[in-house]
Amino acid sequence: MNTPEASPEPGPQAPWRGGVDGQPHADRLVVVDSPVELAQIYDDDVVAVVWRGALVADLATLPGPQGRFVLEVGDVPAVLTLGSLLAVVEVFASLADTGHVGVRWRTLLAPMCPRWHVDQVELRGCVTLRGPGTELQIDGATITTNVGDLVVMKGTRLHARGCRHRSPAQEGDSDGDRVVVTFDCAS
Secondary structure: OOOOOOOOOOOOOOOOOOHHHEEEEOOEEEEEEOOOHHHHHHOOOEEEEEOOOOOOOHHHOOOOEEEEEEEEEEOOOHHHHOOOOHHHHHHHHHHHHHOOEEEEEEEEEOOOOOOOOOOOOEEEEEEEEOOOOOEEEEOEEEEEOOOOOOEEEEEEOOOOOOEEEEEOOOOOOOOOOOOEEEEEOOO
């Protein structure tokens, strides 16, 4: 898998067109080592922030619930007390300034969203627990997150353009599945 690298400087490659009036723009990915630095998602030119190693590696082997549920901050289902997934949910809630976080835990045998798209939310958090990571399109380059990384992406409700991303192809994966947990602001 590709390791996320520091945000690329704008180069000769033209950025994708979008946002206000279809004008070209340079999007930036920021890679951080602590949750405090996730607040950079609110910088105008940042469309995604990746917190490397947000989860402990052995969490990837845990079984989990399937489906979507809403957590009220302080509400802790048993599976979320193991490892550091609860901490990631709490960090996302704090970053999004919300008391409720929608959590979706899926085991996927095929890509959930194989086409490039931008979510119609303010912020979306995503952690891959097993299998290939989420693919981000930043300034024309495709960057793949690693297992255990938290990626926080802007959606169109927060910014005109948001972060283009997709589910990766899953061909050749020995386990044949991908386990991913996503976080959204819930009302």
